[in-house]
Amino acid sequence: MKITDFDFHLPQSLIASEPLRKRDDSRLLVLHMDGAIEHRKFHDVVEYLDKGDMLLLNNTKVLPVRLTGIKPTGGRLEILLVRHISGTRWEILCPKRYTGTLKVSEKLSLQVYEGKTADIISSGDLKETLWETGQMPLPPYIKRKPNRMDKQWYQTVYAKCEGSIAAPTAGLHFTEDLLKKLEDKGVLIRYLTLHVGKGTFTPIRTDSVEDHIMEPEYFEIDKRLIEEISNLKGKLISVGTTTTRAIEGFFSNRYAPNTNEPFFAQAKPNGTFRGSTDIFIYPGYRFKAVKGLITNFHLPRSTPLMLVSALCGTEKLLSAYAEAVKKGYRFFSYGDAMLII
Numbered sequence: 232m233k234i235t236d237f238d239f240h241l242p243q244s245l246i247a248s249e250p251l252r253k254r255d256d257s258r259l260l261v262l263h264m265d266g267a268i269e270h271r272k273f274h275d276v277v278e279y280l281d282k283g284d285m286l287l288l289n290n291t292k293v294l295p296v297r298l299t300g301i302k303p304t305g306g307r308l309e310i311l312l313v314r315h316i317s318g319t320r321w322e323i324l325c326p327k328r329y330t331g332t333l334k335v336s337e338k339l340s341l342q343v344y345e346g347k348t349a350d351i352i353s354s355g356d357l358k359e360t361l362w363e364t365g366q367m368p369l370p371p372y373i374k375r376k377p378n379r380m381d382k383q384w385y386q387t388v389y390a391k392c393e394g395s396i397a398a399p400t401a402g403l404h405f406t407e408d409l410l411k412k413l414e415d416k417g418v419l420i421r422y423l424t425l426h427v428g429k430g431t432f433t434p435i436r437t438d439s440v441e442d443h444i445m446e447p448e449y450f451e452i453d454k455r456l457i458e459e460i461s462n463l464k465g466k467l468i469s470v471g472t473t474t475t476r477a478i479e480g481f482f483s484n485r486y487a488p489n490t491n492e493p494f495f496a497q498a499k500p501n502g503t504f505r506g507s508t509d510i511f512i513y514p515g516y517r518f519k520a521v522k523g524l525i526t527n528f529h530l531p532r533s534t535p536l537m538l539v540s541a542l543c544g545t546e547k548l549l550s551a552y553a554e555a556v557k558k559g560y561r562f563f564s565y566g567d568a569m570l571i572i
Contacts, residue, residue, distance in 0.1 A: 232440040232514065234532045236545060239552050241531070247561035248373050250384040255409045258560055258567040262543060262551045270558065273404045273568055276525065282417030283465035289399040289474040290422040292390035294358070294495065295365030295382060300333025300341060308333060310341070310349065311368055312361075313396055313429055315494035319350045324429075336364045358393065358495055368396050370432070370564055372530070385564070394426035394449070394493040400564045401471035401526045421459070425450040425477040426493055430509065435532055440513050445534065447507040449493055450477040450486075454502045457481065460520055468523040468572070472535040475521050480508030482519035513537040514545055523572040528555060528562040543571045 251257050259276060261269040280286065296312035310333070311324040325346035333341045333349075338360045341349040353360050366377040367385045377385075387402035389410070414420050430446035437443050460467060460478070469475040480486045486506040492499075499505075511534065521542070529536040540548050551569070560567045 233438060234435050234440055236440075237532050237536050237540065237549075239531050239549055239556075241556060241562060245556065245559065245562045245566075246372055247563060247565040247567075248375055250403065250565040254388070254404050255406050257404050259404075259570055260551060260555055260560065260567070261570045261572065262547065263572060264543060266547045266550070268551055268554055274409055276570055277409070277412050277416060279570060279572055280413060280416065280418045280468060281465060283419070283463075285419040285421055285460065285463055285465060285467050286413060286470060287460075287467060287474050287478060288387070288389060288402055288405075288420070288422050288470045289425050289477070290387070290389050290391040291395040291399060291424050291426050291473070292393040293367060293386055293395045293398050293427075294393050295361050295367050295377075296396055297366040297368045297377060298333075298335050298339075298341070298364070299366075300335045302329075303332060308343075310343070310346075311396065312349075312351075316348065319352070321349055321351055323347065323349050336360070339364055370397065372563060373565070389422065391422075392424045392426075392451070392497060393495040394424075395428075397427040397432060398564065399425075399427060399471040399473045401474075401568060403527075403565070404525075404568050405470075419459075419465075421456055423450065423452045423456065423474065423477050425473045425508075427473055431473060431476075431535065432533070435534065440537065443511060443534070445509045445511040447487070447509040448473075448476070449489060449505070449507050450480070451499060452477065452481060452504045452506075454504055457504065466522040466572075467520050468525060469521045470525045472524075472526060472529075472538045475524060475538060476508060476510055476512065478520050479512060479516075479518060480510040481506070483510060485510040511537075512541050514541045516541045518542065523570070526569050526571070527564065528552065528560065528566055528569065530563065539569075539571065 255274040367381040
């Protein structure tokens with residue numbers, strides 16, 4: 232399977248750079264498994280879920296890990312904290328192979344090694360310092376600097392467990408009122424945690440899809456939820472590709488138990504299963520738990536696009552994308568949504 236099979240044309244003007252101020256007023260393209268398409272608003276999603284269905288969401292919380300530091304020479308350099316390694320050492324993303332110090336604020340500085348890792352020197356609580364000093368890690372296709380409002384908008388209303396470097400963007404459309412309407416209808420609202428890391432957005436650099444290797448990402452699932460899903464009579468509707476990878480990774484046995492909690496992890500009850508999954512879902516995969524999906528529109532040739540293709544079929548998905556382009560849908564993180572059911 233070639234990565235070129237997952238190309239599509241997208242005008243630059245359709246890439247959303249700002250969120251809608253009313254989250255659930257975004258557009259919703261409903262793609263049925265038979266290929267039929269409907270055009271709705273996101274708050275209409277209530278009509279498509281039934282009593283006894285389960286809506287599964289990722290409650291990870293994005294940290295403002297985008298930092299701008301000053302070199303001793305006075306030059307500025309932007310880095311992204313990606314993953315805690317041990318002690319003060321972190322894996323970072325950096326546009327240059329820089330080695331040296333960076334002063335971020337009076338409380339925070341870094342010793343960077345070849346633009347790949349850094350030791351963090353913080354005079355206070357690192358998490359508090361990041362919220363004071365850091366910026367939200369907006370994806371590079373949003374051609375503007377993050378602002379104060381992104382700390383609210385690039386976050387789901389149910390975000391709880393800090394640890395992600397990117398938002399589970401399908402969940403950005405939900406409001407507390409909308410979740411309450413679904414719950415009042417009898418839909419089961421449940422949560423798991425997958426901390427979004429490099430694995431979700433690392434581009435595929437191989438010609439063949441099958442040759443790509445996903446980086447593991449950490450997840451947590453309540454053991455009672457696993458039992459509940461195993462006995463579920465209704466449909467399991469997953470919100471986002473990160474949620475899907477976590478639950479399918481577990482039910483496909485494509486995970487490794489992981490007792491090393493993330494740096495900012497909160498205390499969890501004993502009934503929580505912790506693991507890391509490197510599951511790569513693309514056409515040909517047989518879903519073990521998920522029956523429907525709420526998702527945003529994804530980048531060409533991306534692993535999330537391939538996951539969605541695996542659920543509904545590549546031809547149907549790309550036809551739906553062509554329809555979305557024709558109708559002027561807003562694409563990517565701050566864009567509109569799809570329901571595949």
